[in-house]
Amino acid sequence: MRALAAPLVAAGLITGCQTSAPQPQSTDPDLPPPLVAAVPIPDNAVADAVAKLDDLAEELMRKSGIPGMAVAVVHGGKTVYAKGFGVADVTTGRKVGPDTVFQLASISKSVTATVVAQQVGAGVVGWDTPIVSRLPWFALSDPAVTRMVTVGDMLAHRSGLPDHAGDVLEDIGFDRRTVLERLRQLPLEEFRTSYAYTNFGFTAGAEAVAVAAGKPWEELAEEALFEPLGMTSTSYRFADYERRPDRAVGHILIDGGYHPRFVRDPDAQAPAAGVSSSVNDMARWIALVLATGRHDGRQLVDEKALLAALTPQSVAARATEPAMRSGFYGYGFDISTSSAGRIEISHSGAFELGTGTNVMMLPSADVGIIALTNATPSGVAETLTAEFADLVQFGEIREDWYGLYREVFDEMAKPIGELAGKSPPPNPRPAAPLSSYVGTYQNDYWGPARVSAAEGGLRLALGRTLDVPLTHWDGNIFTFGLITENAPPGTISRATFDGDKLTLEYFDQFGKGTFRR
Template identity: 30%
Template sequence: MLRFLPPAAALAAAFFAASAVAGATLPGPAQAFVERAVDEAVARYDLPGIAVGVIEDGKVAAVVARGELAAGSGEPVTPEALFKIASNSKAMTAAVLARLVDQGRLRWDDPVVKHLPQFRMHDPWVTANMQVRDLLVHNSGLGLGAGDLMLWPEPNDFTRADIIAGLAHLEPVTSFRSGYAYDNLLYVVAGEVAAAAGGKPYAQLVREEVFAPLGMDGCRVGSWNAGEAGPIARPHRRVDGRNLPAPPERGVVPDITSMAAGGIRCSLEDMLRWVGAWLDPAQPWLSAEQRQQAWTGHMPMPVGRRMREWDNSHFHAYGYGWRLSDMDGHWKVAHTGTLSGMYSSVILLPDLRTGIVILINGEAEDARTVLGQVLAKRYTRPDPALDVAHYAALLEREHALRRQAEPAPDTRARRPATRREAAALLGIWRDPWFGEVALCPRADGIGFASVRSPRMRGRLMRVGERWLLDWDDDGIDAEAWLHPPEAGGGTLRLSKVDPEADFSYDYQDLRFVRERDCP
């Protein structure tokens, strides 16, 4: 069995030292299989960089690193390179809480207000009855991604205290505990519960309760110095068929509000230690009781058509920071992460003592899906026909059918709105959780500008009889319709133009009320 206490010096010496350059190989069929699948995915999706590792029967069996930290830099991706793991951070936040439960510092059924008296939801009954466990399983009644505009796009000036205060203004779309809707804000609250119960800042708890005991020395949380972190993979966005890297990070990288929901960075080396610790039930880092709690289906999730057709799945549920399902008759524990040009995936097949880690520094949703399927199928349903080309073709067909059923509106006939026709919209508007925005004249027409989220700035356009916000920042890929207040009063609203846009652009939760004239 894999052991990670003390930190895995033997593993690091015997394996990672030998694979510290991109393309290093391990002997055995798993390595050859993973290399072939990764190379096919890189070629098909033109990925800037990728790091993939597989644990097979409790042992590291494959590591593949391809591409560059930043496209055109000449700096190769290595197993030591830091990637944003995004929502795979959620399982680490849950693990911190589980360690505190083991230590008797909190209980899963503690009311959240016991640890955070200032916590409020929209409904007072929900406020009083929400337990620590509820923060982790997406059952709050809030809509998909509610309030995420307080987290992204970064940077902005929303704090964790702002998020806790803002929750009271987010209206639920279902009753409490009645259904699943993915949520980020309550994981931020969970991090603050951990800090209150543990008596230390969240970032310090993650280092002490997760990184240190598991030997995950390369991971970074909270604020950290880029010059001391080794190689750092830079996120990329796709523009005109090219991968454009984000600017390099230098000096002190600041703490971000979303840390507990999706802000941790780790290398492939570290993530294999993380996976190895979960695959070894004898590893003493976490009690058997808390392992079972983490991997118990606390909230049912829909079994989608793709799961039924691709994996013959029969159940789907959310544990504490993990998604649980069956795949070709095998138990599967997994999660994905998506954040600003970085994609991650962790797939565990516990009964086979097998785990898969995928880290990509580009816009790669399809590549992540396809590669995860190909690698997992090697263990659940071996078939040479189930390769990258097979799953890529299935996805392309799926996308085509969805676009046909719900096409994105054609907005090419847009033109700048004039001051005269937008006169009734001009002014300073306020949403109770997002804060002030200005709809005011600027040199090129009418501008929309958020006070607290500086990247949320754009120009008001006309598309026929509709109003559209064309963002100045090309990195914001979710344009918004603007809906004027109804005659006689009401609120100014926004909604997505593209129905497939990222759910974290939760424009539908905004309710702007006019406060005053433009300066």
């Protein structure tokens, strides 16, 4: 989807933060001021909040109409709540349970950062390892930045790559290596002082770590994290998700209802969005993070290496006035401070085609919650974790979180294109003979656009998967519709012919929408 975590941070709605051992709640004079929160946590706060989760979850299911959700809470190193709601697939009615496997989308970044921290602690790489020292074929548009950009830069979204660089290349079928190689064609913002959420930049960082470890990323994650934690239902491979008998199917919101019409295969950007898991498995990971890398009495992930991931590395949402709290990004984690003065760690995940997820941790209360849904994101997962955080910190829900999140997600779900929702002109100018438009139009970034005559009309083929009819609009302007991970339902693009030049509005990202025959 067109980013999830980053826009919500920018909107001031997603919070996140560092982790540490449980922090004392008193005003002990020996407690360092940075560890003192503004509001003490109420007695029995976590237990009381957990007791309300059934009602909160069921109410959100009712209001939103989403098919299914699973929720887990970890406190004191133990899973204290794990439950499923609704159905995994509306066509079968199969129920969701705590072992149902969901696609996590961008929560995968936090899991990836944990794997990288394990490798940093083992001395395989450092957060400051240059990408090209492990991926000599990789480049960005500035040779100086190419030499300097590090694993940490990529996992903190501070490389200078534009927002969501490469995502639409994946949408039209290109594989991981092809997308990563084409990033060099994109313009860069300021190196290390700008922030832009980039799935494939993040993936490049993980790929460098995998090469340093001498094994594919998917295998490295299993050996470094999933197997030691006993996360037997967790994988970065889409094929593993598809094989799970108890899996939540993605449902897209179309015409006011949720339907399992599309399948989201995120293998190309697996380190950024490819994890599938259950809330029971993810509870094990949350416990590890809250315990600063310890599991079963041993230090599985080096505490210092993990701390780097869980503390600010980039300003993700700069305050717009002096009294406002800014939002930060570590390595794969959102970081912010709640109105109670407590650090929160979080990340959201979203697939337009049918996944909405959120994880939130309050280290000072030694508690974390994860909510996974199988529907186009509507703010349900974020609302539930925010309500839970309010209950833990204040004993009451203090905001209309669902209303706030719905506003953000509704905006993200709007169709793309200047002609979206508009009617064709009543008396359009005629097109030229269709044969005059037929041909192959070249573009270095997107690859060739192939226009062919078919059944009395025209078709456009681009990449490995896009093949759509062109509908005449006016004169030399045609249109085509598409629904992809980054194109919500209702998206319409213009295709404008001008002699041997073809301009595709939807693909004019970064000024690269011109194709020449």
